Amino acid sequence: MQKGYSKNEKIKYYTPIENPILYKLYGWVSINKKPVFHNGIDLISKTNNKDVFAITDGIVIYNYPEKEEKGKNSKNKLKTDVSDNYVVIEHIINNETYFVKYYHITGNNFKEGQKVKAGEKIGEYVKCTDCNYDTQEHLHLSFLDVRWDYIDPLEILSKLFPDVFRLK
Ligand SMILES: [Zn+2]
Numbered sequence: 001m002q003k004g005y006s007k008n009e010k011i012k013y014y015t016p017i018e019n020p021i022l023y024k025l026y027g028w029v030s031i032n033k034k035p036v037f038h039n040g041i042d043l044i045s046k047t048n049n050k051d052v053f054a055i056t057d058g059i060v061i062y063n064y065p066e067k068e069e070k071g072k073n074s075k076n077k078l079k080t081d082v083s084d085n086y087v088v089i090e091h092i093i094n095n096e097t098y099f100v101k102y103y104h105i106t107g108n109n110f111k112e113g114q115k116v117k118a119g120e121k122i123g124e125y126v127k128c129t130d131c132n133y134d135t136q137e138h139l140h141l142s143f144l145d146v147r148w149d150y151i152d153p154l155e156i157l158s159k160l161f162p163d164v165f166r167l168k
Pocket residue numbers: 024038040041042139140141
């Protein structure tokens with residue numbers, strides 16, 4: 001059932017979506033003529049499959065709808081197809097710990113502390129409701145190191161999937 005791209009036989013790694021293409025890079029971008037720091041990369045599936053997969057085994061450490069939706073009906077929010085929901089998963093990749101934010105996804109129903117398997121479907125990417133400049137459905141993917149500093153996801157992904165991602 002796992003549709004991702006497996007690179008390594010022993011430790012399984014999957015691209016977060018099927019046939020990803022880079023839609024927006026990490027770093028400073030100009031939005032409405034103002035500089036904005038884009039803290040991750042945006043990906044779209046070439047084959048238009050919106051399923052989002054865990055890159056590798058991990059532990060859910062933060063699930064947006066559960067924490068931020070207190071007092072509102074979080075179940076309804078989970079069912080909408082336009083969402084800023086995100087999930088943060090702690091992954092160990094090449095012996096380093098990373099916190100990976102999978103952003104603008106819906107359909108996830110994780111509890112914090114829950115384990116996820118490499119290649120497990122964790123949601124579907126949808127439109128970003130905050131991004132009024134950008135109506136394209138996409139997965140925003142951010143990598144944070146152990147100090148919770150953002151790093152360029154391509155630094156990691158280009159090593160795992162050299163055929164798919166290149167460091168610009
Ligand atoms: Zn983005």
